[in-house]
Amino acid sequence: MIRRALRPLCLALLIAPLSACGTLGSLFAERFTFEGELPADFALRAQAHYYVTESNCPGLVSRSQLTKSFETEFQPEPHSYRFAIPASYRIGICQARLGRVALYIKGKHGEKEWQQTYDNGELRVVEELPEGFTSFLPDGTLRRRAVCTWWFQKSHAISRVGEIEKILNCTGAGAYLLNQELGGKTVRLDFVLNPEEEPSRHDTWIQFPEGWKPCLPKPGWQRCQNPPLFQTFKMNGQECTVYPNCTE
Incomplete structure (x- = not known):
């Protein structure tokens, strides 16, 4: 009975718009968990970038279908984040695979708009790990730690000449991930704030x-x-x- 019920659905999907097939494909996407801790007054945006594996697919898939964004908001106390990121999914007849996850680490040192800034990081999906990098542990986790430091300077902006402004600098904000190992795994990247600020x-x-x-x-x-x-x-x-x- 289940097979008979699914057969009309599959036939309908073959003639339905590609967006409908893409929605169904996303339900069965192979995912991994990206999680960690953020300091107070920090936020994180992770933008996953995908590519299609079939040579006849680029004209059938829009750029917006090949990116997915995940975001957490600023909070006044230390807080955690957790995103379920697809490692691969189907868009109609096309297979999309994860190439990288761009990280935008956002911090603020005041309530004004110019007192917010960010630094970049990246999770890069590779076929082979570069020398010196490790893969997932037997429990399915990969743990990394990024240290963020505020660099202060005197502003040269006309509206606030001489005012203290800060640049965010985060080291270790990334990892290499083996594409054949991603499904069902957990990547943990904790961000810690260096208590010692430095001149820019x-x-x-x-x-x-x-x-x-x-x-x-x-x-x-x-x-x-x-x-x-x-x-x-x-x-x-x-x-x-x-x-x-x-x-x-």
Whole structure:
């Protein structure tokens, strides 16, 4: 009875629009779990990029059908994320396979729009692991850790000249994944925040026990004069001499 019931459905799908077949194919997609932890005031967007394996398919599949996005929002406390990402799925008569997952690691250091920024990472699907990289453990998990650091600097934007702004820099935000091993596996990527902030450019601020002081650059250069001469900066509407405490 089950076979008889499925036969009309399959015939209908053969003559139905490709979008309907793609929907059915997505129900049976081979997936893996992508999960981890994020610091407070962080968010993550993962954009999966696919390619078709049949030579006659590119004209039948739109670019939007070959990308899937997954996203978590900013939260004021540390929080977790979990996405179920297809490793492959069908779009009509075409087979789509995962090529990579682009990561947009978003952080904010204030409530204004310009106080939000991001860094990039990537999960890359490969046929063979590069030397020095490991695959999934026997329990089906692959664990990685990314360390994110805030790089601070004086803004040169006309609307906020001299105001402290920050750049997000995350190291270790990615992994290589073997395509034949993805189905049913778990990739865990935890993001941790480095408590020590750093200047965005070497030799533009000098560190003292009370904090960092910005120095005047050499004429025509960005680096500090020698001996250094120091300047002020703005932070939260105040004129400051040392970062992050503003005053010494």
